[in-house]
Amino acid sequence: MRLAMLGLALNILAVGAVLGFAAPAGATNYLCNQAFALCTSAPCIPQPGNPDVSICVCEMQEGPNLATVPCDTVRPSTDANGVRTVYSQFALTQFQQGKKGLRCPSGTPWSQCLNKICTVDPANPDKAICACDVVRSGEWQTAGGDCQAATCGTAYWSGALLADSRNNADFMMQQLKIATSPAEACPVPTP
DSSP: OHHHHHHHHHHHHHHHHHHTOOOOTTOOOEEEEEEEEEOTTOOEEEETTEEEEEEEEEEEEEEEEEESSOGGGGOOEEOTTOOEEEEEEBOSHHHHTTOOBEEEOTTSOEEEOTTOEEEEOTTOTTEEEEEEEEEOSSOEEESOGGGOGGGGGTSOOBOEEHHHHHHHHHHHHHHHTOSSOOOOBOOOOOO
């Protein structure tokens, strides 16, 4: 009986990883190198009828990225109907292009997209539509919002908790041997 329960628990964890459930704090980071959706600055909207899920339009990317689940569980695929699936992963790309991290207060809704499943837009293969978790607690950061603090409450921006943002950037810098972080914070507004 105990062995059967352990097997069931391991199966549930495996299914959770495949479906892109969020990893617990202190999760292991993995460096993947594949097609993925980059949502670091994506504006999102709540899914109709489900306040716990948001729909985000993210950029398609190819190359090194961070996952908090093994890379094989977030591998891109194409089904028998030609529908392409990717997962939302983290990369420094948008920060290298000049976007900055906007810090937003706890209580404003945001979208946690890391490891979440996405469909490549058949009408625009440069974009992917991702289903992310809506989060309403914790101080967080996004590369969206153009450094305008008022935007923290106007979109369910894709973001990450502050500690996770730092950890993700540090991991990518170490793995890619980048000496200076491209991930800069938005300037603090003067009173």
